[in-house]
Amino acid sequence: xxxxxxxxxxxxxLAVLWLFVIVAVQVIRSDLFGTRVTQRGSRxxxxxxQAAAARQTPPPQRQQSAGGRGxxxxxxxxxxxxxxxxxxxxxxxxxxxxxxRAHDSTIVLDDDYASSRHARIYPDRDGQWIVExxxxxxxxxxxxxxxxxxTPIPPGAPIRIGKTVIELRK
Amino acid sequence: xxxxxxxxxxxxxxxxxxxxxSRRNTELALLVFAVAIPVFAYANVGLAINGxxxxxxxxxxxxxxxxxxxGHLVVRKFAAYADPLLLPLATLxxxxxxxxxxxxxxxxxxxxxxxxxxxxxxPSAPNQLMYSAIGLALFVAVxxxxxxxxxxxxxxxxxxxxxxxxxxLPLVPGIGANVFGAKIWINIAGFxxxxxxxxxxxxAIFFSGYLMVKRDALALASRRFMGLYLPRGRDLGPxxxxxxxxxxxxxxxxxxxxSLLFFGMFVIMLYVATERTSWIVIGLLMSxxxxxxxxxxxxxxxxxxxxxxxxxxxxxxxxxxxQIGQSIMSFGSGGVMGTGLGQGNSDLIGFxxxxxxxxxxxxxxxxxxxxxxxxxxxxxxxxxxxxTALAARDPFGKLFAVGLSGAFALQIFVVAGxxxxxxxxxxxxxxxxxAGGSSVIANxxxxxxxxxxxDTARRPAPAPASNPDAEMTQVVRP
Numbered sequence: 001x002x003x004x005x006x007x008x009x010x011x012x013x014l015a016v017l018w019l020f021v022i023v024a025v026q027v028i029r030s031d032l033f034g035t036r037v038t039q040r041g042s043r044x045x046x047x048x049x050q051a052a053a054a055r056q057t058p059p060p061q062r063q064q065s066a067g068g069r070g071x072x073x074x075x076x077x078x079x080x081x082x083x084x085x086x087x088x089x090x091x092x093x094x095x096x097x098x099x100x101r102a103h104d105s106t107i108v109l110d111d112d113y114a115s116s117r118h119a120r121i122y123p124d125r126d127g128q129w130i131v132e133x134x135x136x137x138x139x140x141x142x143x144x145x146x147x148x149x150x151t152p153i154p155p156g157a158p159i160r161i162g163k164t165v166i167e168l169r170k
Numbered sequence: 171x172x173x174x175x176x177x178x179x180x181x182x183x184x185x186x187x188x189x190x191x192s193r194r195n196t197e198l199a200l201l202v203f204a205v206a207i208p209v210f211a212y213a214n215v216g217l218a219i220n221g222x223x224x225x226x227x228x229x230x231x232x233x234x235x236x237x238x239x240x241g242h243l244v245v246r247k248f249a250a251y252a253d254p255l256l257l258p259l260a261t262l263x264x265x266x267x268x269x270x271x272x273x274x275x276x277x278x279x280x281x282x283x284x285x286x287x288x289x290x291x292x293p294s295a296p297n298q299l300m301y302s303a304i305g306l307a308l309f310v311a312v313x314x315x316x317x318x319x320x321x322x323x324x325x326x327x328x329x330x331x332x333x334x335x336x337x338x339l340p341l342v343p344g345i346g347a348n349v350f351g352a353k354i355w356i357n358i359a360g361f362x363x364x365x366x367x368x369x370x371x372x373x374a375i376f377f378s379g380y381l382m383v384k385r386d387a388l389a390l391a392s393r394r395f396m397g398l399y400l401p402r403g404r405d406l407g408p409x410x411x412x413x414x415x416x417x418x419x420x421x422x423x424x425x426x427x428x429s430l431l432f433f434g435m436f437v438i439m440l441y442v443a444t445e446r447t448s449w450i451v452i453g454l455l456m457s458x459x460x461x462x463x464x465x466x467x468x469x470x471x472x473x474x475x476x477x478x479x480x481x482x483x484x485x486x487x488x489x490x491x492x493q494i495g496q497s498i499m500s501f502g503s504g505g506v507m508g509t510g511l512g513q514g515n516s517d518l519i520g521f522x523x524x525x526x527x528x529x530x531x532x533x534x535x536x537x538x539x540x541x542x543x544x545x546x547x548x549x550x551x552x553x554x555x556x557x558t559a560l561a562a563r564d565p566f567g568k569l570f571a572v573g574l575s576g577a578f579a580l581q582i583f584v585v586a587g588x589x590x591x592x593x594x595x596x597x598x599x600x601x602x603x604x605a606g607g608s609s610v611i612a613n614x615x616x617x618x619x620x621x622x623x624x625d626t627a628r629r630p631a632p633a634p635a636s637n638p639d640a641e642m643t644q645v646v647r648p
Contacts, residue, residue: 009214010510014536016207017543020262023203024255024550027196028557088563093630103320108564110382 074127075155075168083164084110092129092168096122099161100134113138113162121153121168129153129168138162193254194246200258201242205235208265211511215273218512233299234265237306248313249625253554256624259547260602260617264302264610266544267603269511270531271295274524277517287521294524294605301607305614312618319623323566326379333373334415336365341422353423354597366428367599367612370435370577371619377436378569380408381443389444412436417460424470426461427596431580433457438576439569442559471594478594493519493527497589501533501541508537524605526597529589545586548601552579555620561627571623574616 078097080088090097090106097106100118109118115136124130132150133140140147141160153159159166209231216224224230238261245252272295274280284291316322322329340346345356355362381388388405416429437453465471477484477491485495500516503509514534519527533541555575562568581598588595599609 006214006218006510006513009217010508010513013207013211013214013511014507014539014543016210017536017540020200020203020207021543021546021550024200024259024547027193027200027255028550028554084565085563090563091630103323103564103566104318106563108320108566110565112386 075129075153075170077169078107078121079167079169080107081158081165081167083162085164092123094123094127096120099166100136107166109161109164111162111164114164118161119147119159121159121166124152131159136161192250194242194250197245197254197257198242200254201238201261204258204262205231205238205265207262208234208269211266211269212272214510215269215276215512218510219273219276230268234261234268237261237303241306241309244310244313245621249621251628251630252621252625253558253628255550255554256617256621259551259554260614263544263547263602264305267528267600267605267610268295268298268302270528270535270603271298271524271605273512273535274517274528274531276512277523279517280520280523283520297607298605298610301610302614304607305611308611309614309618312615313622316619316622318626319567319570319619320564320626322375322570323379323382326376329372329379330376333369333376336369336372337415337419337423337428339365354425354428361607364606364608366425367608368615370428370431370581371574371612371616373432374435374439374570374573374577377439377573378566381439381569382565384408385443388440388449389446413456413460417464421464421468424468425597426464426471426474426594427581427584427598430457430461430584430596431577431598433460434580435573435577438580439573442572443569474594474596478591481591493522494589494591494595496520497527497530497533498591500530501590504534504537504541506538508533508535508540511535525599526585526595526604527589528604529586529600532603533590544603545582548578548582551575551617552582554624558620558624558627562623563627567623567626571620574620578613578616 075092077092078090080086085107088107095106098117098120099105099107099109099114100116101109101111101114102116105117115134115138117134118136119131119133119140121129121131129152130150131140131142131147131153133147138161142151142153143157153168155170156167209227212227212230213223216222216227238257241257241261245257272293275293275295281291339356340353342356345358346353354364354366356365357363384405413433416433419425419429419432433453434457437449437457440449440453441447465475473491477494481491481495481498484491496519500514500519504514508514512535514531516527516531516534517523519530523531529541529544532544536544552575555571555578559568559571559575562571578601581601584593584596585598585600585604587593588598599606601609601613
């Protein structure tokens with residue numbers, strides 16, 4: 001086999017190998033650059049005090065797109081804002097979200113103060129999200145009040161279970 | 171991942187991976203690519219060594235394509251939302267490993283060496299192909315039978331016992347085999363198995379189950395001393411135990427790599443579970459102390475350290491430790507662009523050229539450029555594993571994914587560092603590349619488990635069920 005062919009194949013092989021790596025990195029580029037971190041200040045309600053410092057004027061088109069799914073102004077995701085699972089989000093798509101230590105819960109709480117089936121969050125027929133305590137030992141708190149009945153969740157209100165705080169956001 | 175959809179602008183967190191598209195077609199496209207590259211490499215090796223396209227090219231391409239296709243279809247059916255990169259990366263690495271093992275089979279030097287040592291030469295590539303198929307079968311079995319990784323949480327302590335039994339098996343007389351000073355193999359029905367590779371996965375189950383329960387005690391009950399959070403004595407118990415077990419493995423089985431892997435994995439998972447830097451410091455100090463202690467009185471380890479400190483001096487004076495010097499020379503002669511597949515002289519390494527030292531062949535024939543690409547592929551597998559851990563919604567899954575990818579990363583560091591002369595050489599195998607049945611099979615299972623966790627993490631919630639409250643308010647008429 002001629003020297004030239006082998007040299008071309010050698011360089012060609014390296015090029016193909018690197019092409020694969022680059023394509024693979026392109027597939028996951030959203031991990032590196034793509035995910036936009038939006039400011040919490042784009043919520044219409046008054047943000048919590050520490051978020052107020054970071055508040056900026058929201059771009060007008062974001063307000064439009066936020067209501068794209070379902071009712072205008074309805075929350076689209078559930079965010080864990082305090083506790084061991086901080087940063088975890090679950091998209092709200094009309095499903096019931098269960099919270100608790102049981103490992104088949106939607107959000108598995110690793111919290112000494114949580115019961116195995118602690119609470120659930122579900123939409124009623126109008127699309128309003130409801131939080132219900134499932135007879136937990138230490139209770140579920142909406143803002144400062146302990147829940148006794150299924151209660152609609154006002155936008156931005158923190159739901160506290162043990163050391164974990166959950167919010168619904170747009 | 172969700173940023174490719176139009177809802178991406180609503181995410182405030184980078185961890186929101188739910189509601190993402192399944193990306194199975196991306197995986198299929200990458201998989202076609204990942205099968206084509208080893209076929210190209212195979213043709214290249216054939217042309218370089220024999221001057222003709224190897225006769226088995228079509229069969230090899232179809233075989234690898236079949237394995238990849240089966241893997242893809244099973245993922246499509248049983249883990250539709252799993253990560254799109256893991257399967258193509260593993261397939262490509264496995265395919266490249268097969269090609270290089272076949273290339274080393276063609277080497278006359280290695281054939282003569284084998285005939286002189288054992289009287290007969292048997293090629294490794296067909297065996298490796300068979301092991302890859304078994305590995306893929308295990309991968310399929312993991313995806314089909316493990317519906318939810320959280321089930322494994324129930325077997326926390328059973329898996330601890332199972333892992334220790336697996337690790338001790340090579341010491342049992344009768345089935346244990348002493349191969350070149352290291353007692354890490356067992357012989358069952360004519361097959362030699364390295365139980366440590368499987369113990370790696372099983373011990374990760376125990377660590378994640380244990381740390382999930384104990385992490386608050388480990389993280390919070392501590393005293394601050396010189397900027398470090400020192401844990402209480404009773405919380406130090408498990409780490410001391412694991413340290414002692416890994417040292418015992420090292421002493422009785424002469425297996426530096428596995429003991430480093432175990433202890434390192436435990437420290438990584440402890441750090442991830444507790445967020446305390448002090449564990450890293452304590453872990454590094456303990457592993458350094460253990461390594462120095464063992465190296466000072468175990469002859470096998472002592473020889474490895476000598477070969478590491480002075481590879482070329484050792485090469486000239488003694489007969490048995492020339493491998494590291496040869497390996498470093500093959501990396502050097504590869505240069506930046508390499509000598510081309512099939513045109514290097516890495517077969518001079520002789521013994522273990524296609525298992526422990528396979529990375530030297532990559533270094534010589536593909537050069538720095540190729541080695542970097544291969545290391546990046548491993549890096550991508552690890553990144554996907556860590557990413558899976560970030561997206562997982564249960565603490566057990568998080569820790570399990572971190573443990574598995576941490577073990578994978580440590581293994582690559584230990585092997586690549588060993589053959590490059592960065593750290594003392596340990597007898598471990600490069601995942602997917604090196605010839606060795608247990609390693610390929612166990613690593614396919616590892617990829618299967620990572621795919622299962624990522625599928626659970628990324629799968630959108632099931633369609634909304636009919637609301638039970640709505641039914642309760644219906645008026646029932648007699």
